[in-house]
Amino acid sequence: MLKFLFNGLLRDKSRSLLPVIIVTVGVMITVFLHAYLTGVLTDSIEVSAKLTTGHVKVTTYGYEQNSSQQPNEFAMDDVEQLVEELNRDYPDIEWAERILFGGLLDAPDSTGATRAQGNVSGAGVRLIGSDAEIERMDLQTKLFSGRFPEQPGEILMSNDLFVRMKLAPGDVVTLISSSMYGDMAMYNFTVCGTLHFGVAALDKGMIIADIADIRRALYMEGAAGEVLGFFPEYYDDELGLQLQTEFNSARLDKEDAYSLVLTPMSKAEGIDFLISYSNYAGLVVILIFVFAMSIVLWNAGLLGGLRRYGEFGLRLAIGETKHEAYASLVGEAVLIGLIGSVIGTAFGLLLSYLMQHYGLDASSMIKDSTLMMPTVFRARITPETYFIGFIPGVLSTVIGAMLAGIGIYKRQTAHLFKELEA
Amino acid sequence: MQSIVEVQQLTKKFPVGTGFFTALKEIDLSFTRGEFAGLVGPSGSGKTTLLNIIGSLDIPSSGEVVVMGNSVSRLTARQAALLRKQQLGFIFQNYNLLPVYTVYENVEFPLLLLNLSASERKSRVLETLEWVGLTDKINSRPAELSGGECQRVAIARAMVKRPVLVLADEPTANLDSVNSHNILKTMLRLNEELKTSFIFATHDEKVIAYLRRIIRLEDGRVVADEQVTPTNT
Incomplete structure (x- = not known):
């Protein structure tokens, strides 16, 4: 059955090509934006660390x-x-x-x-x-x-x-x-x-x-x-907080103003926001793209689905249940999401690599900035970059298909069946 | 004779605006194994609605329809799907072949739902395609076939799982006279050789000429139900 569905998907370009292109583009942008934001925010944090706060x-x-x-x-x-x-x-x-x-x-x-x-x-x-x-x-x-x-x-x-x-x-x-x-x-x-x-x-x-x-x-x-x-490389908040606990439990005495205290960067005034923002930036990008791509794919799914109601009617007549038809629609979406995510991630990584290697000289744009920012914006490829695009890629196709497929349940079987004749 | 379909006091209403349209009124019918029967009547007489209910694609508003021992109104969606999957075959006016699949794959599809092994699927598909004379078109897509060939693929798809009952809704409506006769002869042969029952919904005289039982419907009522001698065999 899987082979049957896969063959159909490959041969029917309107079911596969357009959604794969949408997912590929969305995932590529997600991966690139994530790497770019990670790079710029990490560099901003590092600039602050090196100039004022330390890690x-x-x-x-x-x-x-x-x-x-x-x-x-x-x-x-x-x-x-x-x-x-x-x-x-x-x-x-x-x-x-x-x-x-x-x-x-x-x-x-x-x-x-x-x-x-x-x-x-x-x-x-x-x-x-x-x-x-x-x-x-x-x-x-x-x-x-x-x-x-x-x-x-x-x-x-x-x-x-x-x-x-x-x-x-x-x-x-x-x-x-x-x-x-x-x-x-x-x-x-x-x-x-x-x-x-x-x-x-x-x-x-x-x-x-x-x-x-x-x-x-x-x-x-x-x-x-x-x-x-x-730290040897970038700021690691987990390590920073661990050192704080270790050091302060041994050295800090709040009754003594001259006792020693260790403050991690994430607790430094003005930097805490930047680190929190950095931690949530990836999540925000993913949510935006899940939402936006779901709407696009939902519409693509609706258009494709309307054309396929006849096919679903036939499949119901032959003996599939609505649940099986719906599950196969979602299964196709998973497949499309995975294919689009793999291609989109590859392209996104390529763009991110170029941005990481060459960077974007923004010194003229930020010459009067009151923020401590790097003058060259660079992306940063992290382990997350390799899989982050799969979340919006697969989720959006599945959500889009699930929304579009509700029509299978909403229509009476005989109504779907009649659409065969249309 | 073994009864495969019992229809008792069947009424079917559809909501229209604030009221109802009654498509079928107090129908009583019985079909036995091996019948070659037709629901005959003009458009709007209720033929397709009755076919849909017998095919468990719709349910009665009142009355009872029992198909192979299963009361259609009491079946869950899953049980109705199982009944269609195992016992019923459908043939449509517009063939409704899946355009992206080959002839072989279209005919194989119902067997995939039955979870048969690949070797059994293959032997059944080839055997069925031989019955309908399409062994040379196995790898063709529907777009590459004539209307008559498409309808023969649809017959093969309905027959490949060896159903007890085939429901055919205007199967010759889009075919010329020669193709219509070829299709009907194929179905008649399958009926005689495999004892598969056929119920047609039609107003095509070419089909009527092959029927052994004619049930005439008018405005949702059975106005005649007679055994006849086919004029074309």
Whole structure:
């Protein structure tokens, strides 16, 4: 019987070709969109992770509770020892110390009087002696002019701020901020290069210096506000939450503001939404395509079904039950869904691969974005990409066939039978 | 003689607007094994409705129709399908062959529903196609056949499962005179050789000439029921 139905399906192009084409196109778009969204969202998450949050972040409890204020009075002491412990306990994770701070940048004239000033937010990261942070933060591609710090006392600043303050390469600027003890701190830096992030929030007034210089500037010897942890590949929320439980049960004491706390990226303010959205994006794409394709296939099924009511009438007359006729209709739909899904997935994977490999340079479109986004949009093929298209592909054909086939039940057998004569 | 169909006080009404149209009125009939009978009457006389009810494709509004011991009104959909599958064959005015399948596959289809083995299906299909003289058209599609050949395929499809009763609704309506006689001779031969009963719904004089029993219907009532000597044999 299956062979009989399969032969009929193959030979009757209106029953097979059109639905297979619809499913193929729908599945191809689903697979591509899923890979594209996964790629862009993952890259956006990774950009945020590398620039600000890490995949996990270790701070003191007091720092974590007031993190939006970058409260360096709650910075961690003896960070070298902490990083050693973290490397020992979690050898697969790369750990990096950072100090975030805010302040005022002052550019003096030749007499020492203020020539220009600007509010800045800054980051102290390891720039001298290691390229790890430069690569991680992708600073090489963001270097607009000049070079990276090579000597103590050199600083990078956002190009917009650099232009606004009418600075020249090699100019000396003074950072006025507060030390980790709450005193005013002042420290002179030499501008060695400028950066363009492509993110308005960062380009407005960002400075980056070697962490050793920032420690000296803010009287934070041996200390750091944050130690960021980076997983070997992409962020894994399950692992992040597991580390949170493990670490915090051993180290966190909410009565002690200086006890250590580990925060996974999904709990970081502003990022939690992005990760949740990323997790549900695939589901949303699937639901949209199941719905849209079901309507299209339902209509295709209705048109085909109307033409086939006569055939069903004949089959009922010969001795099939309505249930058997309906089941065979659904069986055909499963077959069409599977064939269309295989072809659509193959095409979708091809498109996704091209998008993953070459990417789409969107830097001009997002130059004033306030979001931290990648400047090149890339798809990302994951294990899910290989099967995700089968869900809308098969579900939509089956739902479409089930809806269209209801007519078999609604019509009286003799009525169907009479349609043979039409 | 063994009775295969008993019709008692059969009435069939169809809803029309706010009222009813009575297609069959208090019909009493009985058919025995091996009959070659016809329901004869003008359009709208109730021939096809009666055929549908005997074929368990429809149910009576009142009265009773018993087909091979099964009361049609009491059959579940599954039981009615089983009755059609095992005991009844249908032949239609428009042949109603499945266009995408070959002659062989069209004739084989009823046997697939009976879950017969492939070898048994093959021997039965070939034997049946030989009866109707279509062994040279096994791999042809319906579109490649003449009207007479299509109707012979339909007869083969109805006969391949060796039904007790074949219900033929205007089987010659779309055929010319020569093809009509050929078809009727084929059916008559099958009736005589296999003792398969045939009930026709027709107003075609060519068919009537072959019948051994003529039941005349007018406005849903039986107005005559007579055994006759076929004028064409």
